Amino acid sequence: MTGSLLARLLRRSSPQQSRFICQRSISQSAAERTKETVSVEPPVLPAFDYVPPPYSGPSGDEILAKRKEYLSPSIMHFYKSPLNVVEGKRQYLFDENGRRYLDGFGGIATVGCGHCHPDVVEAIIEQTKKLQHSTVLYLNHAVADFAEALASKLPGDLKVVFFTNSGTEANELAMMIARLYTGCHDIISVRNSYHGNASGTMGATAQSIWKFNVVQSGVHHAVNPDPYRGLFGSDGPKYAKDVQDIINFGTSGNVAAFISEAIQGVGGIVELAPGYLSAAYDSVRKAGGLCIADEVQSGFARTGSNFWGFEAHGVQPDIVTMAKGIGNGIPLGAVVTTPEIAKVLTRRSYFNTFGGNPVCTAAGLAVLKVIEKEKLQENAFVVGSHLKERLKALKDKYEVIGDVRGQGFMLGVELVTDRELKTPAKEETLHVMDQMKDLGVLIGKGGYYGNVFRITPPLCFTKEDADFLVDAMDYTLSRM
Structure with a gap:
């Protein structure tokens, strides 16, 4: 609804009608803004000069079935559709279809060297x-x-x-x-x-x-x-x-x-x-x-x-x-x-x-x-500080982020449904993790309530990797 049309309608309407027209106009504007946000293209993984050879092993479904039969039922997995990881190279992991994922979590075990240094x-x-x-x-x-x-x-x-x-x-x-x-x-x-x-x-x-x-x-x-x-x-x-x-x-x-x-x-x-x-x-x-x-x-x-x-x-x-x-x-x-x-x-x-x-x-x-x-401690400080600042900017943008904390490449993002009460946003955490995985980013979760993203990438993480991770989180949160 244009401004001139809205003004003409308001001049011809009763007070009750005016309130209805204004509310409808605001709703339409919000819908238009939402439509504009949704139309933004998802972020794209940074370039990487490695392509894994074709995978010929068992599928993820076959492995999951075997796990359920032969491994302890206490063993959990992330994501509604578990990821079948078949290869790793530096800060990236590859699934059975050759798709590449940015590893923002497993680095806690691979330090700065990344996978298969x-x-x-x-x-x-x-x-x-x-x-x-x-x-x-x-x-x-x-x-x-x-x-x-x-x-x-x-x-x-x-x-x-x-x-x-x-x-x-x-x-x-x-x-x-x-x-x-x-x-x-x-x-x-x-x-x-x-x-x-x-x-x-x-x-x-x-x-x-x-x-x-x-x-x-x-x-x-x-x-x-x-x-x-x-x-x-x-x-x-x-x-x-x-x-x-x-x-x-x-x-x-x-x-x-x-x-x-x-x-x-x-x-x-x-x-x-x-x-x-x-x-x-x-x-x-x-x-x-x-x-x-x-x-x-x-x-x-x-x-x-x-x-x-x-x-x-x-x-x-x-x-x-x-x-x-x-x-x-x-x-x-x-x-x-x-x-x-x-x-x-x-x-x-x-x-x-x-x-x-x-x-x-x-x-x-x-x-x-x-x-x-490779001066990886320096890299953890420089890129980690950049990553934390970008995550803090997301906190200013989205009420669901209650806290951003940590140092270097050991960072946490806590999600809450109410900032004053600090009510844990458990379901939202799982949703964002799944959506980010679909975009090509893997992060972990933790915290007493299971509502904290654990971001612990390999120390060889680059500034481009950090930006992609935050952009993927931004894109996901904007659609929640």
Whole structure:
């Protein structure tokens, strides 16, 4: 309806008719605007100079049927129509039809190298040709070389390395070391945290929504220092008072350890409130305990500004655990501590059959070299900062985005149906994930309510990749 026509109609109408005409005009204008928005073309994947060979294996439907029959029913999958991934190359994945997807999530396990980095692949192949496995009772330079290189990346006296097969094993070992070293049994962890799959780490995980509610004696859960949903906003020391209260009233006054992620990963990319870790560390150390930094997800330059997540908090832990990206997808984990603390395991025999085998450690050393050679920490900072700013711009545009947080290439976008009440938008989260997959973008989800997008791409992500990811999210949200 044109402006002149609307004016003529209003002059000839009664007040009631005028209101009806105005409402109809507004509705038509909104419809026209919606039509204009819908007509915008979907974003297009950046160019990439690789095309996979034709796939001749079983279809996704066949694999899904076999999974349902032979694999544990507990194994979940993303998307209404699960993706059959058959090949990966750097920051991209390819399905059975040769379609390319931007991997905005699996990078948490592939670090900066991306999928099938040639340097890492070559290191694995060459070591496999020479020796696949040998007990640590014999000598092999690949294991010692990687331990030395890893220790050089850590501050202070953190230089003694124990290799494991996973982050779960690393955290189990770290807690056992702390208990043996201090002679205490009590462990303090943070609510909404995630530390692994074994009974001890399930107990420390603190939320039965992530793992089964396995009760572990001596495990205490402190209030989560969540700046978005927490009681005290960004006041870290106020949250840390709960750690002191647990020591005062929940234990004998002594603790074995405090374990925490620098940024909660599965918990929804929650950054700990400023000042929390330093205050919590002070309380724990005064009670004779050790401080364990779980760097399974935030380590290896992922946060951009630092190589390790804990460094952003100005603290130095007594024990650091790591896994996932340490081997670019190879099963490998590690515990690093000081020579003094490490001696405690000489009282008994600690042995791990496959932890730190030559093939895995060769891959780990290659990963460190690639991070340095390709300046991937710098890339995580520069491109990650750009990506976060673009996501924050989406928050200004769409009410459904309640919060954007994280650092580098460890970012979270929380969806809510009401910004004041912070009501979790669970169904909307699943819808957007499915729609973005159809556009060629893969992202993860997490958070206590399952309403947070976890954006953790390989560190080789480019600015063009970041823009495509945000454009795909923008396009999807505009049509919700």
